[in-house]
Amino acid sequence: MSTLERGESAPSHGLSAPQGIWLVAEREIGSKLRSKAFVISTAILVLGALALVIWGGFQAANSSGTPVAVTSDASQYVANAEGLDVTDVADRAEAEALVESGEVDAAVVADSDSPTGFTILAESSAPSQLLLQLAQVPPVELLSPDDVNPALGYIAALGFGIVFLLAASMFGGTIAQSVVEEKQTRVVELLISAVPVRVLLAGKVVGNTILAMGQILLLAAVAIVGLTVTDQTALLQGLGGPIAWFAVFFLFGFILLAALFAAAASMVSRMEDVGSTTTPLTMLIMAPYFLVIFFNDNPLVLAIMSYVPFSAPVGMPMRIFLGQAQWWESLLSLVILMATCVAAILVGARIYQNSLLRMGGRVKLKEALAR
Structure with missing residues (x-):
């Protein structure tokens, strides 16, 4: 008491x-x-x-690799990256189509205007695993910037x-x-x-x-x-x-x-x-x-x-x-x-x-x- x-x-x-x-x-x-x-x-x-x-x-660590579309002229930029499920595409248009359809989380395309030589395309946000795997962080273009994850x-x-x-x-x-x-x-x-x-x-x-x-x-x-x-x-x-x-x-x-x-x-x-x-x-x-x-x-x-x-x-x-x-x-x-x-x-x-x-x-x- x-x-x-x-x-x-x-x-x-x-x-x-x-x-x-x-x-x-x-x-x-x-x-x-x-x-x-x-x-x-x-x-x-x-x-x-x-x-x-x-x-x-x-679960996140053991999940399958991040699905990524890569154009042929940008394949060298992800050659040594781990944890990625790469889909080869012919050009930027095909890469954008795969991103918008949801088949891949992002796309890596060659870009002569980029200081790194390539750009990442993503729907609303770039996958953090992909960014961490790259030696240099490239510019990121969001196809639907107003959307949230x-x-x-x-x-x-x-x-x-x-x-x-x-x-x-x-x-x-x-x-x-x-x-x-x-x-x-x-x-x-x-x-x-x-x-x-x-x-x-x-x-x-x-x-x-x-x-x-x-x-x-x-x-x-x-x-x-x-x-x-x-x-x-x-x-x-x-x-x-x-x-x-x-x-x-x-x-x-x-x-x-x-x-x-x-x-x-x-x-x-x-x-x-x-x-x-x-x-x-x-x-x-x-x-x-x-x-x-x-x-x-x-x-x-x-x-x-x-x-x-x-x-x-x-x-x-x-x-x-x-x-x-x-x-x-x-x-x-x-x-x-x-x-x-x-x-x-x-x-x-x-x-x-x-x-x-x-x-x-x-x-x-x-x-x-x-x-």
């Missing part, structure tokens, strides 16, 4: 707000780390992510969507259960005798945010290790920026959701009723996942998602990964998210303060928001 639960803390006037917040946060973190279910689920998540990353890397886009969408969905729903549900459990057992009466209600809410949010961010950073480390072990450093470099932005957006997005989950749970007194108040929040968490999976190749939907606070942690990193966002757009989206986060904390604190000590039936939202 924690110091707060034993009632050994000084009264609220003897604790500063930061001290009270940290005491509650320590209690939340400690209880979670002592939970076998949490430790086991985290270990399974990390091991699963590591296995998936390593498997994907080895659907496979990479889908993988990135799946990754961002799943991580946001799992982390937000797991810790959001944990906060809600903790609040209701404290009301049922009357522990909350001991807690608020030591710290003010708003400090109690802030401590819960801070503690669970630390745990959630710890999982996010752990998964990022797993991705780095897995991609490094499988020698996929090129892909790692491309994902570095979007992953960093995802962590920043997730931080504020989770604080927003955590405050609302705690407030929603405080409106009920039984564990059986917690779903009635938290279901709308769960739907808000699930919506970005399904949207980014089904519309990861739709610039308009992604643009809207990147400015809606509840979906910005998924939408904006996706746009950054796809190269669709200007530098100022990520900053503007972050400002909107932070402003919404502050508003959610203020509203959540009012609901939490007005509902926490009310037992019995569900507290109506109008009553919870009353001054």
